[in-house]
Amino acid sequence: MDFYCSGDASTLKDFDYTAPTSVEAVTALLSEHGDRARLLAGGTDIIVQIREGLRDADLVIDIKKIPALMTLDYSADSGLSLGSGVPCYQVYEHEDVAAAYAALADSTRIIGGWQIQSRASVGGNLCNSSPAADTIPALIALNATCQIAGPDGQREVPVADFCTAPGRNLLAEGELLVSLQLPATSAQSGSAYERFIPRNEMDIAVAGAASWVQLDEQGTTIEAARIALAAVAPTPVVADEAAAWLVGKEASEENYAEAGNLARSVANPIDDMRGTAEYRVHLVGVLVKRTLARAVARARGE
Amino acid sequence: MSTSTNGKYRVLGTRPRRHDGTDKVTGKAVYSNDVQLPGLLAGFVLRSPHAHARIISIDTSEAEATAGVHAVVTGKDFPNVANKIADLGEGSINLSNLSDNVMAKTKVLYKGHPVAAVAAVDVHVAEEAAGKIKVEYEKLDSVTWVLDAMKDDAPLLHEDVFTDHMGEKDETPSNTPTHLHFEKGNIEEGFAQADVVIEREFRTATVHQGYIEPHSSTADWNENGRLHVWTSTQGAFTARQQTAEILQIPISKVVVTPCEIGGGFGGKIAVYGEPVAAILSKLSGRPVKIQMTRAEVFESTGPTPGSFMRVKMGATSDGTLVAGEAWLAYDAGAYPGGMIGPGCMCVFSCYDIEHAVVDGYDVCLNKPHTKAYRAPGATQVAFAAEQVVDEIAEQLGICKLKIRQLNAASEGTRRVDGPVYPPVGFVECLAAAEASDHWNTPLEGENVGRGIAAGFWFGCGLKSAVSLMVNHDGTVNLTEGSPDIGGTRTSIAMQLAEVLGIEAADVVPRVADTDSVGYTDVTGGSRVTFATGLAAYEAGIDLQTQMKKRAAGLWECAEDDISIDQGTFSAGEKKAGFKELAQELFKEGEPLVARASVAPDCATNSFGLHLVDLKVDPETGKATILRYTAIQDAGKAIHPSYVEGQMQGGAVQGIGWALNEEYFYGDDDTMDNASFLDYRIPTMLDVPMIDTIIVEVANPDHPYGVRGVGETPIVPPPGAIANAMAVAAGTRIYELPMSPPKVWKAMTDNS
Amino acid sequence: MAAKNQIATTINGEPVDFLCKPRESLLEILRGNLGMTGAKEGCNNGNCGACTVLIDGLPVNSCLVLGVEVEGVEITTVEGIADASQLDPIQDCFVEGAALQCGICTPGFIVTTRALLDKKPDADEQTIRFDLSGNLCRCTGYDKIVRAIQHVASESKG
Numbered sequence A: 001m002d003f004y005c006s007g008d009a010s011t012l013k014d015f016d017y018t019a020p021t022s023v024e025a026v027t028a029l030l031s032e033h034g035d036r037a038r039l040l041a042g043g044t045d046i047i048v049q050i051r052e053g054l055r056d057a058d059l060v061i062d063i064k065k066i067p068a069l070m071t072l073d074y075s076a077d078s079g080l081s082l083g084s085g086v087p088c089y090q091v092y093e094h095e096d097v098a099a100a101y102a103a104l105a106d107s108t109r110i111i112g113g114w115q116i117q118s119r120a121s122v123g124g125n126l127c128n129s130s131p132a133a134d135t136i137p138a139l140i141a142l143n144a145t146c147q148i149a150g151p152d153g154q155r156e157v158p159v160a161d162f163c164t165a166p167g168r169n170l171l172a173e174g175e176l177l178v179s180l181q182l183p184a185t186s187a188q189s190g191s192a193y194e195r196f197i198p199r200n201e202m203d204i205a206v207a208g209a210a211s212w213v214q215l216d217e218q219g220t221t222i223e224a225a226r227i228a229l230a231a232v233a234p235t236p237v238v239a240d241e242a243a244a245w246l247v248g249k250e251a252s253e254e255n256y257a258e259a260g261n262l263a264r265s266v267a268n269p270i271d272d273m274r275g276t277a278e279y280r281v282h283l284v285g286v287l288v289k290r291t292l293a294r295a296v297a298r299a300r301g302e
Numbered sequence B: 001m002s003t004s005t006n007g008k009y010r011v012l013g014t015r016p017r018r019h020d021g022t023d024k025v026t027g028k029a030v031y032s033n034d035v036q037l038p039g040l041l042a043g044f045v046l047r048s049p050h051a052h053a054r055i056i057s058i059d060t061s062e063a064e065a066t067a068g069v070h071a072v073v074t075g076k077d078f079p080n081v082a083n084k085i086a087d088l089g090e091g092s093i094n095l096s097n098l099s100d101n102v103m104a105k106t107k108v109l110y111k112g113h114p115v116a117a118v119a120a121v122d123v124h125v126a127e128e129a130a131g132k133i134k135v136e137y138e139k140l141d142s143v144t145w146v147l148d149a150m151k152d153d154a155p156l157l158h159e160d161v162f163t164d165h166m167g168e169k170d171e172t173p174s175n176t177p178t179h180l181h182f183e184k185g186n187i188e189e190g191f192a193q194a195d196v197v198i199e200r201e202f203r204t205a206t207v208h209q210g211y212i213e214p215h216s217s218t219a220d221w222n223e224n225g226r227l228h229v230w231t232s233t234q235g236a237f238t239a240r241q242q243t244a245e246i247l248q249i250p251i252s253k254v255v256v257t258p259c260e261i262g263g264g265f266g267g268k269i270a271v272y273g274e275p276v277a278a279i280l281s282k283l284s285g286r287p288v289k290i291q292m293t294r295a296e297v298f299e300s301t302g303p304t305p306g307s308f309m310r311v312k313m314g315a316t317s318d319g320t321l322v323a324g325e326a327w328l329a330y331d332a333g334a335y336p337g338g339m340i341g342p343g344c345m346c347v348f349s350c351y352d353i354e355h356a357v358v359d360g361y362d363v364c365l366n367k368p369h370t371k372a373y374r375a376p377g378a379t380q381v382a383f384a385a386e387q388v389v390d391e392i393a394e395q396l397g398i399c400k401l402k403i404r405q406l407n408a409a410s411e412g413t414r415r416v417d418g419p420v421y422p423p424v425g426f427v428e429c430l431a432a433a434e435a436s437d438h439w440n441t442p443l444e445g446e447n448v449g450r451g452i453a454a455g456f457w458f459g460c461g462l463k464s465a466v467s468l469m470v471n472h473d474g475t476v477n478l479t480e481g482s483p484d485i486g487g488t489r490t491s492i493a494m495q496l497a498e499v500l501g502i503e504a505a506d507v508v509p510r511v512a513d514t515d516s517v518g519y520t521d522v523t524g525g526s527r528v529t530f531a532t533g534l535a536a537y538e539a540g541i542d543l544q545t546q547m548k549k550r551a552a553g554l555w556e557c558a559e560d561d562i563s564i565d566q567g568t569f570s571a572g573e574k575k576a577g578f579k580e581l582a583q584e585l586f587k588e589g590e591p592l593v594a595r596a597s598v599a600p601d602c603a604t605n606s607f608g609l610h611l612v613d614l615k616v617d618p619e620t621g622k623a624t625i626l627r628y629t630a631i632q633d634a635g636k637a638i639h640p641s642y643v644e645g646q647m648q649g650g651a652v653q654g655i656g657w658a659l660n661e662e663y664f665y666g667d668d669d670t671m672d673n674a675s676f677l678d679y680r681i682p683t684m685l686d687v688p689m690i691d692t693i694i695v696e697v698a699n700p701d702h703p704y705g706v707r708g709v710g711e712t713p714i715v716p717p718p719g720a721i722a723n724a725m726a727v728a729a730g731t732r733i734y735e736l737p738m739s740p741p742k743v744w745k746a747m748t749d750n751s
Numbered sequence C: 001m002a003a004k005n006q007i008a009t010t011i012n013g014e015p016v017d018f019l020c021k022p023r024e025s026l027l028e029i030l031r032g033n034l035g036m037t038g039a040k041e042g043c044n045n046g047n048c049g050a051c052t053v054l055i056d057g058l059p060v061n062s063c064l065v066l067g068v069e070v071e072g073v074e075i076t077t078v079e080g081i082a083d084a085s086q087l088d089p090i091q092d093c094f095v096e097g098a099a100l101q102c103g104i105c106t107p108g109f110i111v112t113t114r115a116l117l118d119k120k121p122d123a124d125e126q127t128i129r130f131d132l133s134g135n136l137c138r139c140t141g142y143d144k145i146v147r148a149i150q151h152v153a154s155e156s157k158g
Helices: A023-036 A046-052 A088-093 A095-100 A102-109 A122-128 A135-141 A240-246 A253-266 A277-299 B021-026 B095-102 B123-130 B187-193 B236-247 B274-284 B294-300 B340-346 B378-396 B400-407 B426-435 B488-500 B528-555 B578-587 B640-659 B717-729 B740-750 C026-033 C089-096 C106-119 C125-131 C143-156
Strands: A016-018 A037-040 A059-062 A072-075 A079-083 A145-150 A153-158 A163-165 A176-182 A189-196 A207-215 A222-230 B041-047 B053-059 B069-074 B085-087 B092-094 B114-120 B134-139 B178-184 B196-204 B216-221 B227-231 B254-258 B288-291 B307-315 B321-333 B355-364 B448-457 B464-470 B476-480 B507-511 B563-565 B568-571 B574-576 B593-598 B606-617 B622-633 B690-695 C005-011 C014-020 C052-055 C058-061 C074-076
Touching: A023 A037, A023 A059, A023 A145, A023 A176, A037 A046, A072 A095, A079 A122, A088 A095, A088 A102, A088 A122, A095 A102, A102 A135, A102 A189, A102 A207, A102 A277, A122 A135, A122 A176, A135 A189, A135 A207, A135 A222, A189 A277, A207 A277, A222 A240, A222 A253, A222 A277, A240 A253, A253 A277, A277 B740, B021 C089, B021 C106, B041 B123, B041 B274, B041 B294, B053 B114, B069 B123, B069 B274, B085 B095, B085 B236, B092 B095, B095 B236, B095 B274, B114 B123, B114 B274, B178 B340, B187 B307, B187 B321, B187 B355, B196 B378, B216 B274, B227 B236, B227 B274, B236 B254, B236 B274, B274 B288, B307 B378, B321 B340, B321 B378, B340 B355, B340 B378, B378 B400, B378 B448, B378 B640, B378 B717, B400 B426, B400 B448, B426 B448, B426 B606, B426 B622, B426 B690, B448 B717, B464 B528, B476 B488, B476 B528, B488 B507, B488 B528, B488 B640, B528 B568, B528 B578, B528 B593, B568 B578, B574 B578, B606 B640, B606 B717, B622 B640, B622 B717, B622 B740, B640 B690, B640 B717, B640 C143, B717 B740, C014 C026, C052 C106, C058 C106, C089 C106, C089 C143, C106 C125, C106 C143, C125 C143
Parallel strands: A016 A059, A037 A059, B041 B288, B227 B254, B321 B355, B476 B507, B622 B690, C005 C074
Antiparallel strands: A072 A079, A079 A176, A145 A153, A145 A176, A189 A207, A207 A222, B041 B114, B053 B134, B069 B114, B085 B092, B178 B355, B196 B307, B216 B227, B216 B288, B307 B321, B448 B606, B464 B476, B464 B593, B563 B568, B568 B574, B606 B622, C005 C014, C052 C058, C052 C074
16 A cells, blocks of 8 residues: 555545435445445545546445444543544534543644644544554544444444555455444543644644553553554554553653653564654654653653 | 835835735635636646656546546647746746646656546545556656765766756756856965865755645636636746647637736646646536646645755855855756856855855756745755855854844845846845844743844746726726735736825726736746836826826816925916816716736845844754744835735745755655645744744845845745754754754764 | 536536546636636645645635535635626735736635735734745745735825
């Protein structure tokens, strides 16, 4: 899967369009058409890809008329249920959601400019399964799970397991992502996402990191942590060793930096025009350090 | 020459609303792709996927048989064009090469080189049909780095290119059509005198003008044999000439309407789609529109040269620059005729250096044919020379502003390529910098740095014609032929208004097609406000001369008794303003019309100096521009807002060139980043406000002192940013762009 | 070959019907079928914002919206910003402040600015730059655009 705009095509190929109103209708269509059918949420990836000839479709299935996929439900007790078609802007504009799931708000706020955020959905970002996707590390760090529906019923899968290769994921034929579930947050926890790009907006991440921390009551010691990375491997990756090392450690700049160093070991990036492997590995350390610091500050309510 | 008694202008220097403003903010203005005609077909161009290949065969039969397709063309449908050079106003081109670039005949020389085109009922059908054209290629080795292309064993693009060394030709073909050589003084003597010598090598990547509007052309080949073209162009007359030559039809058979244009910066002077749409129209009997995609714009139009440069300068211990030597190799792209000439002329153009030698090489390689990008070739050499000057200052412990003041070019300075400067304003720009708030505000903090750099561009004259028609309410229609890319129709109208003593709003400017106005050269070369403005001024004088004669009849006095002061005519007790007199004259006798045409043979020489404060993140190498000030000599700022706009726009383009813009080439020598996603022009979030200081040192060759300002602003930024980066990052970067990975690497290696 | 769909939508307050194939983008529909050429094509893949229109008050890249998706929504284009023959303050400030040079990006900026100021009438410089980073301009260097928008914001405060 080549995520560059190849420029070899310019117009969309002919396809049929349908906008069903139920999940069952979608799974039936997906089972019937296999990979000749593509789902359409915000369109900001799939339309570009069909236009460029990177993905193909005879049938485009618009999921925006299915209430279950377009609903955002949040309560402090039960957490966040985010329909897979809900656009990014609804995440960061929701005050409570943005506060509780700061890493997700961070990532949705910087995907491609306001025009993109008005349409692009977090679920679509996940299903596009680019290794550089901004929301995926945040979802992983926040322990999100995927609610998947298929011809054989429903199943749940951690976001951390969802992507399998660049542009590929574990959705089987006939399956679609219905929603993302993020657990209720606890006191003294915080998260952050940061990416490195050459400009200040509108770029694909050269490297990205999301960190989540749980502090003790005093707010000085890290009780638990999760760290996930973008754009440094064929899929988003989890920095388990670094996160495990942080448990019981003091929430200090020195320790964030050390965790950043440890996180580098899971990075296995390529050289491409967006960055060299060496540079990306270096950036992992920087971004993990910075997101840990911000996550801790948010956990402390600063 | 001033038309007012107290030295102040009435209209010049004010900021009236531009005449086309309302249409542009409401979406009503008609750009090329907005043109709609009955029966319009859409064209799609099939392009080479290879950087270098021979065309063995093309089979268009399946495409032709596709429903909805009305015409298919390939190189064989284009007539043979002689090896003739046409002067395009900014650079010249061999018409045979131009024709070959528009549609390949036997070889493709870059990825994106057109090989065929289809006209169909809509662009989707056209594209799908083009996909059915079978082209057999024989792939050849390719080359995309200028020094590699100069090697003896480099893949040869043209069998008939022999290096011309200032009149003497090599005997073996090569990829280097031109070697320029300029000299002044005695270079050995020069370096012998020097107490400090700095010699550095520089590399710059290919960059694109990045106008937001892709090229679009509509052609209607009429049954009477006349071809009408609507197009996005900086010059309708040059588009007409090129199109007529490529199609081998008389110029009088072609009329070109320049639509409103969405940016050009030098990239919309050569034709691309116009002749193709024309032939498709001729074959189909219907008008045809060809709109480029963004990827096609990047891959198949005219980016500006990448380069390799070696610059060596020497100074005595008091900071006097005594010697300058430059060896420059510039991409020409697929055909001869790149920007090496102006590069040679500009490398030392800001300084009075007694001894200098410049060698410049125009080099063909497998990239699209290079075109002007605002001050073509000057930005690259300024990036080099301004760093060398800074390093000399560092070694001698001299203030970087002072060293430039000490050596500043001024009236009488002779440039290495020969011309001697008339009165110019570089010294004044430097003085303005010294007095500026930016220069006098200390820069504090870690990893920050301040840099300055100078810039120069000639600004040309060339031909312009205008005509005036006086309406009987005393307003004046001004017809001119300079496509308005940045507000020039208003600055031209203002000059007419000034001389006639009326308001800018009383002038109705119109940019006309090639049937309706006298020959006018391109909007480019920083010439429009100067030359077309001069023509408007002279047309105004012509009008006043006629009105004086008619007034003498009306007032029953001698012509010589009538004087004109700030546009008001008076003879003894009799007095009338322009509008009043015009209305009177309309009542009896002929309608009032006037005209002028000019071809000023001079340069307007606009110098500039930019200051930049920059902060670098040592952990990532990313630079943030903290503060930016652009200073430039405008001669006379007719409409200050639009002069400021040129300075700000050029500065931000230069910032992009300095920090992030480049063509990435893959192993197959094709462009990897042909989109605005990965070809990274600055967004609004990437730059601060750009402060401007307009200096006015009158140009003696214009009645209002106007100098062309459009191009100079892109020259200093990469040099200024490099000089700031040197302080902020603690190390110098000699490559463009100075992108984060490079800066980080340089800082890491240095520490 | 897909059949054409009939779509009923609202554009600039007026009900509009059109026929389109699924593969035609909203940008193509506006500029082609409906003759509304205010929205411009700059890149056709969501990177430049020249095609920006509002859908239910939100700025979107119309090159990335299919015509078939806009059934029942409210679209605002640059043609709908002015009030009859009276320029909107945003348009007026752009002209007055020389916030355009070639003008090709201007419709996109005007529309996005409308949405911005409706939502954040007190937007400061950083907010303006952040929220409008999806609109590219190559001519102005953005300085006068930002100032024009700041001017509108401060004028409307009264």
